[in-house]
């Protein structure tokens with residue numbers, strides 16, 4: 001049942017403290033149901049690329065135009081990675097160097113904007129990301145922020161309202177994409193509204209990149225000036241970011257990633273991104289993405305049948321947002337109760353939230369990681385039942401013990417990357 005980590009075997013003899021902590025984390029991951037919507041499990045090949053000699057290499061610049069010698073193999077790797085990214089998303093150009101999704105967004109903003117310019121992104125409490133204009137993030141410090149949200153009644157983006165808000169605010173850039181929006185996003189509408197108000201359209205595809213890659217969600221690429229994404233969520237790659245853009249913006253995007261926001265690229269991570277993109281281009285990935293969405297729908301149905309309220313009533317993608325406001329239970333307490341029962345999720349604000357972001361009145365639940373593990377619709381029924389049991393009786397120890405037992409048994413039936421499967 002080992003997930004195969006040769007590096008941690010070496011560490012056992014030279015750095016026991018770190019070795020033990022990694023082993024503890026590995027056991028934690030294998031023995032619980034990972035339902036944090038932004039997490040996933042990478043393949044052994046994606047992981048293998050990370051623990052390589054590439055971490056030694058400085059390769060500032062882009063392939064063919066580096067500031068350091070000895071970059072022949074770095075060029076080869078980064079060229080393959082860029083070609084796979086552009087092919088997978090049907091984009092003109094890709095920069096695969098951003099160390100994270102936040103770094104990708106920083107490059108996307110500063111390629112087109114100056115400090116003080118106005119951006120318009122989804123409000124954090126409505127499902128947006130910190131980098132979409134939160135005051136505690138660089139985006140809220142450097143830019144003047146006008147937010148949009150979702151309708152309180154049905155939890156959906158109201159595109160007429162968005163258009164009116166954009167006409168009033170006249171932002172220089174509109175950001176589409178979210179971290180906690182369970183429904184299909186109309187990127188074409190975002191593109192039209194941005195054109196109408198003469199704004200750039202940046203799409204942050206982080207959460208649903210894998211679904212778009214597999215055509216289970218419409219692509220923003222024809223409708224955006226720049227598309228940013230993480231590589232470690234539904235795309236199932238290593239932690240990192242990518243920026244995609246049209247050919248006319250290629251130079252400015254490359255210059256903004258380096259030297260504006262970053263120094264040397266992480267070549268081991270770029271190699272790993274290349275492997276993950278290769279996997280996403282292979283035929284099996286479309287089936288994976290389809291099962292992610294099917295599982296989310298099944299889980300939503302199972303929860304609804306048990307009287308659990310969902311923002312927007314359900315899901316079109318890989319995540320659901322549980323609204324706990326009809327219960328005497330906060331998101332924080334629900335998260336803790338579920339974790340004790342072996343199900344890992346995160347508390348989340350809901351539209352119209354009245355509690356603090358550290359407490360919240362909602363839960364975000366996602367299916368990418370459990371789907372990677374092999375769980376299907378039958379298991380989603382079972383898991384939905386367990387989640388409802390815990391939400392109904394969050395402080396009942398026998399319920400927690402019973403669910404924990406079921407989770408342990410289910411995890412044993414679906415070992416991660418078992419070579420026998």
Ligand SMILES: *Cc1c(COP(=O)(O)O)cnc(C)c1O
Pocket residue numbers: 038099100101102103105128129131177178179204205206207230240
């Ligand atoms: C996860 C996420 C990010 C940030 O990714 P990091 O790699 O954690 O910096 C940015 N935007 C959205 C919409 C996200 O969901």
